[in-house]
Amino acid sequence: MGLVPAGKKRYVWPWWSKKADPELEELRKKLADILSEENVREQLSGWSKSIQLSSFVPNPHALSGRLHERFLARLYQHRKREKGSSASCFSGSSSNEDSFSLLRFVFHGTHKRNLDSILRNGMIRWYQTKGCDWFGLNPETSKPYCRNRFEGTLLVFLVLPVKRAVKRDDTDVLTMRYASYQLPIGTVKWVLDAKRQNILKIVPFF
Helix, strand or coil, X not given: CCCEECCCCCEECCCCCCCCCHHHHHHHHHHHHHXXXXXXXXXXXXXXXCCEEEEEEECHHHHCCHHHHHHHHHHHHHHHHHCCCHHHHCCCCCCHHHHHCCCEEEEEECCHHHHHHHHHHCCXXXXXXXXXXXXXXXXXXXXXXXXCCCEEEEEEEEECXXXXXXXXXXXXXXXXXXXXXEEEEEEEEEECCHHHHHHXXXXXXX
C-alpha cells in the first residue's frame, strides 16, 4: 500500500505506519544525515576526476515534501519487511539480501530541459525506457546521455535497490522499476579535460 497524495507538498501516511513510531524517527534522522551537503560531497569525492565537486547543488525537494516522505516510507517499509534494525538500510551485512538493499549514490544523464522536472517530481513512469529507469553507478556511464560532448549536468540520486524494485544490476548500470525507491538529491557538473576535448574536436560527432 503506497502513500496517498494530499496536496502538492504533503503526503498522508497509510495505516501501516505510525508517525509516533521511534523507529520511523530514527530513519528520518539517519536519512537527514545522509542527505546533508557535507556527507553528499564526501560520498561524491570518489569520482572527483569525473565531476566538479564544488558544483554540487542540493535539491530542496529531496530534503522535505512529497519526494522525501515517499522515499522515507520505502525505507520504513523495508525495515518492517526485514524485521531488523533500521541500520540494515544504511550499513553492510553478511547476508546477500541486506547487501543488495544498501542505499547507493547513482547518476542519471539527461537533456538539460528535463532536469527541473525530475528534481521536482522524480522520474515519471511513462518516460521509462524498457519499463525501467536507468542509472549509472559512476559518472562516466551517464555522461553521454547529457547530449553534450564537452560538459553537462548530471542528476545525483540516492536509491534503495531492493530486489523487487531492481530489474538489472550490473557493474556500471542499475535499472529500477519504481520511482518511489529513488530520490533525486541534486545535480553536479562534469567537464572533459582539455586533452580529451582536443581529441574529440577532430572526431566527427554523429
